[in-house]
Amino acid sequence: MKGKQIPYKMLSLDAFSQWLGIEILECEIGRCKLGxxxxxxxxxxxxxxxxxVSYALADTAFGFAANTHGKYAVSIETSINHIEALEEGDYLVAESVIEKVNNKLGFNVVEVKRGEELVALFKGVVYRTQKEWKND
Structure with missing residues (x-):
């Protein structure tokens, strides 16, 4: 299994992200946008x-994008800068883009926005395992 199928499978198995109300807006290999x-x-x-909350949204986008290559990728280091305060009713969009990938590591940057306004900036590193996502 590869590409945008994986984030949909991951979301279907992720009770926390479902509770948050996360929806997949766009997904392709190496990139995922959630709201x-x-x-x-x-x-x-x-x-x-x-x-x-914004950390969890960014972390989910990060995880989904990192796994689109078809192998299980697990977080080994993350950080976030909270830039703006968020209020009830705000709609957030997090877009994760893989900046660099090698055999074992992937480096992602996630921008979290409210409309066009950047509200948080997240960076993460994943370890790319050899275990493959399966169609089951």
């Missing part, structure tokens, strides 16, 4: 979205 809306139960004590 979701901030809900009331995602707000922190200051009435802004908890930082873990």
């Amino acid at each position: 979701m809306t901030i809900r009331k139960e995602m707000l922190n004590s200051m009435n802004y979205a908890h930082g873990g």
Whole structure:
């Protein structure tokens, strides 16, 4: 299995991403764009979205894009910069693009946007295993 089929399979098995309301907007080998809306139960004590929400969206986009090559890819290091506060009702789009891939490692950058505004910037490194995604 290769390409955009893998993120759809991953999402179908990912209860947390489903709870977040993540939807796949676009996907191809090496790139994945996801969207979701901030809900009331995602707000922190200051009435802004908890930082873990945008992190989870970016991390999911990162994981989906990294696996589109057909082999299991697992996160080994990630980081995020939160640039803007997010509020209930905000619709976020995270786009993950593989910047570099070699035999064992993949390096991704994920931009999280509210409309055209950059609200978070995520970077991640994956370890690319030899285990292949199967059609089952």
